[in-house]
Amino acid sequence: MSETAAQPQVETHTPKELVRQPLVLNNRPLGWITEQVAGIVEGKMPRWWNVAFTISFLVMMMCFTYIGYLILTGVGVWGLNHPVAWGWAIVNFVFWIGIGHAGTLISAILFLLRQKWRTSINRTAEAMTIFAVICAGIFPGIHVGRIWLAWWLLPLPNANSIWPQFRSPLLWDVFAVSTYFTVSLLFWYMGLIPDLATIRDRLRKNADKCTTGCEKLINKVKQYLYGIFSMGWIGSNRHWRNYEKAYLLLAGLSTPLVLSVHSIVSFDFAVSQLPGWHTTIFPPYFVAGAVFSGFGMVLTLMIPMRALFKLEEIITVRHLELMCKVIMATGTIVGYAYGMEFFIAWYGGNPYELYAFKNRAFGPYWWAYWIMISCNVISPQLFWFKWSRTTPWFIFVVSIFVNIGMWFERFVIVVTSLHRDYLPSSWGYYSPTQVDILTFVGTFGLFMVLFLLFVRYLPSICIFEVKGVTPQADPHAKEGGADKVEGGVH
Amino acid sequence: MSKPFAIMAEYETPAEIMAAAKKVHGEGYQKWDVHSPFPIHGMDDVMGLDNAKVGWFTFFGGLTGFVTGMVMIYFMNKFDYDVVVGGKPLFSGFYAFPVAYEMTILLGAFGSLGGMFILNRLPRHHHPLLANARFADVTDDKFYVVIECEDERYDENLTRTLLEGTGAQHIEMVEDAQ
Amino acid sequence: MSEAVTTTTQESEETANWRSIPQIAVVIGLVLCIYGLVQDKQQFAFSYLTAFMFCLSLGLGSLFLVLVHHLFDAGWSSPIRRYCEHLACLLFPWLGLAFIPIGFLGPEYIYPWMRIEDPHADHALHVKMALFNKPVWYAASVILFLLWGWLTHRLRYWSLQQDKSGTPDFEGKLLFPEHLMVGFYRKFQGLPYEKDQQQVVCTRMMRIHSAYGILLFAFTLTLGAILWMKSIQHQFFSTMYGVYYFAGSLWMSISVAWIIGRILKAKNIIPQLHTLQFYNLGTMLLAFTVFYAYIHFSQYFLIWNAAVPEETFWYVLREKGSWAYVSWALIIGHFLIPFLALLRIDVKLTNRVMVPIFVWVLLMHYMDMYFNVMPEIHETGPSPALADLGSLLLLGGALIWVFMRNLFSHPVILMKDPRMGEALERH
Structure with missing residues (x-):
């Protein structure tokens, strides 16, 4: 302290009230974390899982049935008509792709911001991302009409030597969404490697406990599969070094990726000249909305999951509270964008633009607009109150509102901007058909099937990262010869 | 033995x-x-x-992606299929940017994960x-x-x-x- | 701890000598400004506005750094917070005073819409008459500075009171609306509000101010950017404009925060600054290099693609003549060069790289402001004038001088911040 001798002493005492809550409650040992998370994968699934899976599976099959019907019949089975030629398919696509953004935000951006609380929730959120992108990918795939020609979207040589036209934002979507899916999958898989090794090793240790031949066989098969995918991970520090670096780089790549994906989705609308679609704030506004909706879905999934699997000590109320704060922040950013759009519609002096916005709020689709405003701008403001942020059932309810609100936001953007063209003779009122509605409902089945399989077969919490943020993981902890080691500067 | x-x-x-x-x-x-x-x-x-060397794999992966994206669009839309759309030039770095950017990230990500496996001999x-x-x-x-x-x-x-x-x-x- | 509290200045002879530099800058700047004013009033007015928007960026960007520190409940940024608070406090009254010449010169020399005789004949002006008329413009400008003054000074007040908490010097008094805020907080946050825990009370007050402050910040910054800069060409509109000004401002402020920290560390004035702070600030600089590029690219790209004449004229003007070089310089200099330079992890701690980057960032941000303001009077291309340099020296020098006076008349570091321990433990 010689260098600070001339300086006044800075007091570093933290009052009790402001001491940070631990990320894993009750000071559990490392082995307990392994047991708690890996135990879910190894044990038998409870009855609710079977019930939920059956229902989700049936709903998913309904989705596939309607898609089959659509392909056999044509897009006429949807409610699309002049002037609204982009309907639920686009709305659903943007909705699902937006859901995915929270996963990448939690796994990449919060990682770069060194928000350690992300460790308890990043695995589930990343899984959710991948499943949401799968659901999203369905809609542009089927709405091209002649689905067997969908490969024309890719730059593949064909007999007519026709190449894709890269000035179209829809083609940018193809690249953005497929990159997003691939990179999210890589990132997710990379995080899984050490945890798959944990399950592999536990299966090996438990092999002796298998009594019947059948159990032994299952154990062998599982050991083999988890072993293959864990890539022979042995927790070597020389490996960890490259691993952590690669993880940091993937996070660094995913962050601009997640911004670009929803920006490019917003370009679908904003590069046009249509009043209500063409506005320069669309890219960041879409990204904020996507993160907002994604956190809504994370909470919708996580609150029941932590209760059903008894993970309250790892996914603590503090985690929920922090997620609520993100919802509040992004919801408010979205509110800023809504306000800015309206303001500039007035400020810019384009009468069509101003009409489009007045029509949104007070025209035939006023109900959709006000559902959007109440769910997206007003409901997150409830999180100013501490009680709201720390009461799981209440958060769950608000998270449902967030999901609803963000679906309606896309509906408002797509439909209200289209349904009144410049000429009153081209005005119409768009309504979905049964096929529209049930296909969309069906995608929730697909999403839940994938999610339930995920919690069944893969560790749903990142075991090694949670261990890394516990106090006993700190090599400079007071007990145990730490005084012999000098602090390394990173 | x-x-x-x-x-x-x-x-x-x-x-x-x-x-x-x-x-x-x-x-x-x-x-x-x-x-x-x-x-x-x-x-x-x-x-x-x-310091770990993974960054080089990422960098060259990303560079390859960006160049591939730009070159692909340049040849496809300026020469092989030169149709004027929306009054835009046949090739412009602006409209080609989103796709080239995604290619940068895609190959950069493969570079990072692949680099990690190669360096770790896994x-x-x-x-x-x-x-x-x-x-x-x-x-x-x-x-x-x-x-x-x-x-x-x-x-x-x-x-x-x-x-x-x-x-x-x-x-x-x-x-x-x- | 009483010794710590009574220590109000760490000013050494050397730092006292530094103050002569801004003083000299002010004198030279003043001479150049007067010369510029006599030569060409319009040129001076635009030069001055450019320099003002440039300096305003620093105040707003630093205010944002303080706000997010509280909102994120961050630990690492505690050692840099005090000087960020001082930078933010430049907004009022100093930048408010600096605005006065714009108020005088604006109608005649800067804002063409103020000179239109019949506003109803000009469609773009007619539609926004409610906002674009002189009384509202002046009133809004004054209100913006008052709001910023309230926010920045209350944040600094509670921060300074925290240093004194637990001693007889403590005088943390609630000003009028703060009573209501505290009442709200006590009622709805479910936490006790006890008078005896002064240290906690100060933290809470700063958090309360930050919570509504961030909303206030977003709206006031947007309004400021629109009223003072975008309105030079009042026909132009872009929903992104506020975000755009914000992105550039924060980018520049982060770089300034880095360099101030480095100087204070090197002179042993804040020895508590460590790798953690410099590394994080460097990383944020990289992040906002990308963020600014993203925002400006998006704005340009959407206008380019849609090609609506009401919007494109703004960029068309900026691509004519030698402005095209400025546009390109922004792409390469504002994004590509700092981006590539900052990619490596270790450069964020290296003076040899970061000091040139700091100078470069200031230059680029100034060029960005110039690119926004100047094409109105120089259609063929940028034309540097002595008044540009003069305004910058005058405003910059005065603000640096005020900042140094503030910095050394209070403890240069938070004395009793509850998160300081975290910042000092990990480095």
Whole structure:
């Protein structure tokens, strides 16, 4: 302290009230974390899982049935008509792709911001991302009409030597969404490697406990599969070094990726000249909305999951509270964008633009607009109150509102901007058909099937990262010869 | 036939293994490693490891992606299929940017993950440590120092004494069953 | 701890000598400004506005750094917070005073819409008459500075009171609306509000101000950017404009925060600054290099693609003549060069790289402001004038001088911040 001798002493005492809550409650040992998370994968699934899976599976099959019907019949089975030629398919696509953004935000951006609380929730959120992108990918795939020609979207040589036209934002979507899916999958898989090794090793240790031949066989098969995918991970520090670096780089790549994906989705609308679609704030506004909706879905999934699997000590109320704060922040950013759009519609002096916005709020689709405003701008403001942020059932309810609100936001953007063209003779009122509605409902089945399989077969919490943020993981902890080691500067 | 592969010492806490690693590094061993259930903060410095090289794979992956994207669009839309759309030039870096950008990220990501595997010499499913029953705890809650017998400074007695002096709770030889 | 509290200045002879530099800058700047004013009033007015928007960026960007520190409940940024608070406090009254010449010169020399005789004949002006008329413009400008003054000074007040908490010097008094805020907080946050825990009370007050402050910040910054800069060409509109000004401002402020920290560390004035702070600030600089590029690219790209004449004229003007070089310089200099330079992890701690980057960032941000303001009077291309340099020296010098006076008349570091321990433990 010689260098600070001339300086006044800075007091570093933290009052009790402001001491940070631990990320894993009750000071559990490392082995307990392994047991708690890996135990879910190894044990038998409870009855609710079977019930939920059956229902989700049936709903998913309904989705596939309607898609089959659509392909056999044509897009006429949807409610699309002049002037609204982009309907639920686009709305659903943007909705699902937006859901995915929270996963990448939690796994990449919060990682770069060194928000350690992300460790308890990043695995589930990343899984959710991948499943949401799968659901999203369905809609542009089927709405091209002649689905067997969908490969024309890719730059593949064909007999007519026709190449894709890269000035179209829809083609940018193809690249953005497929990159997003691939990179999210890589990132997710990379995080899984050490945890798959944990399950592999536990299966090996438990092999002796298998009594019947059948159990032994299952154990062998599982050991083999988890072993293959864990890539022979042995927790070597020389490996960890490259691993952590690669993880940091993937996070660094995913962050601009997640911004670009929803920006490019917003370009679908904003590069046009249509009043209500063409506005320069669309890219960041879409990204904020996507993160907002994604956190809504994370909470919708996580609150029941932590209760059903008894993970309250790892996914603590503090985690929920922090997620609520993100919802509040992004919801408010979205509110800023809504306000800015309206303001500039007035400020810019384009009468069509101003009409489009007045029509949104007070025209035939006023109900959709006000559902959007109440769910997206007003409901997150409830999180100013501490009680709201720390009461799981209440958060769950608000998270449902967030999901609803963000679906309606896309509906408002797509439909209200289209349904009144410049000429009153081209005005119409768009309504979905049964096929529209049930296909969309069906995608929730697909999403839940994938999610339930995920919690069944893969560790749903990142075991090694949670261990890394516990106090006993700190090599400079007071007990145990730490005084012999000098602090390394990173 | 099996031959000795390495000597392995087990520890309970990160602090213990940190101290042990410092000693082993101080003795000048080269072919040795620390195994832990999670990356231990500051261990790279204690082991004397330099900065990881994964970044180069990412960089060149990303560069390849960007160039590929731009060149692809340039040839496809300026020469092979030169149709004017929306009054835009046949080629402009602006409209080509989104796709080239996504290609940058895609190949950069493959570069990062691939670089990690290449530098770590993974996948490797037949590592002698994987066959050791006790070592299975490495992915749970135990910490290990492993010194390979091939190391120049390795000596059956001296190395064992060194590890014993670090407070290891268990020391054993790992066999390579080949 | 009483010794710590009574210590109000760490000013050494050397730092006292530094103050002569801004003083000299002010004198030279003043001479150049007067010369510029006599030569060409319009040129001076535009030069001055450019320099003002440039300096305003620093105040707003630093205010944002303080706000997010509280909102994120961050630990690492505690050692840099005090001087960020001082930078933010430049907004009022100093930048408010600096605005006065714009108020005088604006109608005649800067804002063409103020000179239109019949506003109803000009469609773009007619539609926004409610906002674009002189009384509202002046009133809004004054209100913006008052709001910023309230926010920045209350944040600094509670921060300074925290240093004195637990001693007889403590005088943390609630000003009028703060009573209501505290009442709200006590009622709805479910936490006790006890008078005796002064240290906690100060933290809470700063958090309360930050919570509504961030909303206030977003709206006031947007309004400021629109009223003072975008309105030079009142026909132009872009929903992104506020975000755009914000992105550039924060980018520049982060770089300034880095360099101030480095100087204070090197002179042993804040020895508590460590790798953690410099590394994080460097990383944020990289992040906002990308963020600014993203925002400006998006704005340009959407206008380019849609090609609506009401919007494109703004960029068309900026691509004519030698402005095209400025546009390109922005792409390469504002994004590509700092981006590539900052990619490596270790450069964020290296003076040899970061000091040139700091100078470069200031230059680029100034060029960005110039690119926004100047094409109105120089259609063929940028034309540097002595008044540009003069305004910058005058405003910059005066603000640096005020900042140094503030910095050394209070403890240069938070004395009792509850998160300081975290910042000092990890480095």
